[in-house]
Amino acid sequence: MILFLQSLINGILLGGIYAACAAGFSLAFGVMGIVNLSHGDFVMLGAFVTYWLFVLLGWDPFLTLPLTLTILFFLGLFLQKLTLNRIAGAPPIMSYLLTFGLHLVISSLALRAWTADYRTLNPAYAGLNFSLCGLILPYSRLATFALALVLLCGLYLFLYRTEMGRAIRATSQDREMARLLGIRVFKIFAVAFAVSAAITGVAGSLVAQTFVVYPQMGLPFTVTAFCVVVLGGLGYVPGTLFGGLILGVFESLATTYLTAGLSLVLTFLLLLIMLIFRPGGVFGRGALE
Amino acid sequence: MKALTGGRGVFVFIAAIAVLAAFPLLGLEGYRLRLLTLLFLWISLAGCWNFMSGYTGYIDFGPVAYFGAGAYAAAILMIRFDLPFLAGMVFSGVVCAFLSAMIGWATLRIRGAYFAIATFAAAEAMKQICLEGDRVAGFDFFGGSHGLTLPAPPASEFFYYLLLGFVVFVVGITYLLEKNKFGYGLKAIRESEQAAELSGVPTLALKIKAYVLSSSLIGCLGGIEAYWLTYIIPDDVFNVLRTIQMVIMTLLGGMGTVWGPVIGAGFLTLAGEFLGARFVYDYLTILGVVIVVVILFLPRGVMSLAKRKRG
Secondary structure, eight states: OHHHHHHHHHHHHHHHHHHHHHHHHHHHHHHHOOOOTTHHHHHHHHHHHHHHHHHHHOOOGGGGHHHHHHHHHHHHHHHHHHTGGGGTTSOHHHHHHHHHHHHHHHHHHHHHHHOSOOBOOOOTTTTOEEEETTEEEEHHHHHHHHHHHHHHHHHHHHHHHSHHHHHHHHHHHOHHHHHHTTOOHHHHHHHHHHHHHHHHHHHHHHHHHHSOBOGGGHHHHHHHHHHHHHHHOTTOTTHHHHHHHHHHHHHHHHHHHSOHHHHHHHHHHHHHHHHHHOTTTTTTOSOOO | OHHHHSHHHHHHHHHHHHHHHHGGGGTOOHHHHHHHHHHHHHHHHHHHHIIIIIHHOOOOSOTHHHHHHHHHHHHHHHHHSOOOHHHHHHHHHHHHHHHHHHHHHHHTTSOHHHHHHHHHHHHHHHHHHHHHHHHHHTSSSSOGGGOEEOOOOOOHHHHHHHHHHHHHHHHHHHHHHTTSHHHHHHHHHHHOHHHHHHTTOOHHHHHHHHHHHHHHHHHHHHHHHHHHHOEEOHHHHTOHHHHHHHHHHHHHHOTTOSSHHHHHHHHHHHHHHHHHHHOTTTHHHHHHHHHHHHHHHOTTOTHHHHHHHTO
């Protein structure tokens, strides 16, 4: 029973991080229809920003979040203006390939710059935890989970309570109509993608607290984002929290009761089954074409 | 463009095949022979991807599922059951036809990004099964991350001619698609699936047929490569980079055209070989830049340049 509860809690804590990593993916897809294959590389870059600030300047990993947010925001804006804006409205295959090209460039440049070493953050409080009725709860995992929730709430408030957020949602619902109503669609694309990169980067900073950091970590996170977003509904941002929690718990239980290798197979089977039988996500609120 | 798709293109192609077939007899060997063999492999792979995705517009993002499955099917039949290569290759095709019929039957009902993600997931799932299957089930079958080693292959000329044959076969099929009802049906699906369905085109059946044909041929090619290189590991035969290469080659040459994959694969294989040898460490960065540049500046492929010039 303790084992079950422990893996359930591990899964929930993991799920929060997954949701934070995937929310930007959903946003970019919802607004621009772009399946961003370089998405995981923003996680990687965010993780490295935190890692280097911690190692070189001795910043506390949690204090690096605002800087990660800013750096990744402008990187997203730059990539959007330079490349993605030019293929808005092109067939979706263009976006897969373009973003895969970006993935290759970013991840191989990172590999050249930082080598393939596996790195971990170990601040003074890294291993501390407390136990509650026999369940072990590491402080850093709890803190990253809480911050992931804060991040998702922030994104939600931005999308649903601000004028810019309203314009972004309008654009994702009907691009032409939004344009007719005087929304500058390309500006919306730029902001949406920059926000997507920024929150993904912050999620990467959180990832660095508990995961191993290395230049090739991006693609697995892109795949995770796929799964989370399909579970929550592609393009439906609030759904990502539930998608993340479902995937986190699912993986954690599968790892405990089966094996780590098989848990990935099951994840992909879950993804396939979802896509075939319920492509709109568990709530059925995702974009359907 | 018209000259390429018309009789002259076929004539040039037949002449080129005849010259290529004569090369080994004229003393071509070693590295150059292997390079041309690699070129034929990629032309065939890109061609297979093209007549499914280029013609129907359904972007298959997991063709490596069948490449890898084919490689494993051939390897397992040859190692565990001591059967000859030809049986292994046929078995690869059969296994992949069976797998793709199942996966296609389920996934070809969903469209756009969903189909792309689903096929991608299928490929990753198969890779994980080959990686972890042994450990989970407790037997020695796929060889896990160590992969499998195949029996010693015959002379390089064998693969050269086999893959040259494949090029002719794949280009031939695509050429026929331009003329026959099956091909018209696939193109109708690409242009407007709903209109095709309403005009009485059995869209699902056609899509599955194209998918199974493409996948089983990719499976055979996987089997051939496994025997050629004699060594396979899951991370290589199921590598997502292979998928991207098939797609970008086709796109570079022109999707949904007969000669597009031939030109695209020809150019990228040679360019990749040249760059890979010269810039070992920066090869992937350069490939990424090339992909970005092609998408931004040549989205319809180099074939569109020829079209534009002719007015």
